[in-house]
Amino acid sequence: MMDVALQPGVPDIPDKLYFKIGEVSELLGVEPYVLRYWETEFTVLSPKKSGTGHRLYRRKDVELLLRIKHLLYEKKFTIEGARLSLQAEARAPKPRAAKRLQQDLFSDDLLPNIRRELAEILQLLK
Numbered sequence: 001m002m003d004v005a006l007q008p009g010v011p012d013i014p015d016k017l018y019f020k021i022g023e024v025s026e027l028l029g030v031e032p033y034v035l036r037y038w039e040t041e042f043t044v045l046s047p048k049k050s051g052t053g054h055r056l057y058r059r060k061d062v063e064l065l066l067r068i069k070h071l072l073y074e075k076k077f078t079i080e081g082a083r084l085s086l087q088a089e090a091r092a093p094k095p096r097a098a099k100r101l102q103q104d105l106f107s108d109d110l111l112p113n114i115r116r117e118l119a120e121i122l123q124l125l126k
Contacts, residue, residue, distance in 0.1 A: 011027055011028075013027065013059060013062050013063070013066075016059075017058070017059075018048070018056040018057065018058060019056070019057045019058075019059075019061075019062060020054060020055070020056065020057075021035055021036075021047075021054070021055045021057070024057050024061075024062055024065060027062065028062075028065055028066065028069055030069065035055075035065065036055075038065065038068055041079050041083065042064075042068060042082075042083060042086065044064065044086065044090070045061060045064055045065065045068070046061075047061050064086075067086070068082055068086070071085055071086075
């Protein structure tokens with residue numbers, strides 16, 4: 001997934017645990033009702049609620065909202081298109097995990113370890 005927060009023109013997200021809807025609204029430059037609407041359309045977006053029912057957004061929620069805004073406002077995706085794009089990004093393998101998998105597959109220790117484990121299994125079966 002592209003790190004929207006690192007793009008030019010995107011505001012820095014303050015280092016806080018939780019953000020109120022007004023703070024997120026101001027940060028993104030959209031009205032609070034837009035954020036509430038996006039919550040209904042993007043099920044991955046689910047801010048916590050305070051004891052008084054106020055929405056409390058975490059940093060990952062704000063980053064996701066920045067991504068949604070980018071898809072809808074700059075890339076001109078429809079709501080459905082943005083939803084599908086986010087789902088595809090979530091399913092895509094993470095580069096670090098893919099690299100680690102590749103390193104594991106081509107590791108010099110892999111084949112000897114497999115042989116050793118198979119030999120142990122054969123011993124148990126005898």
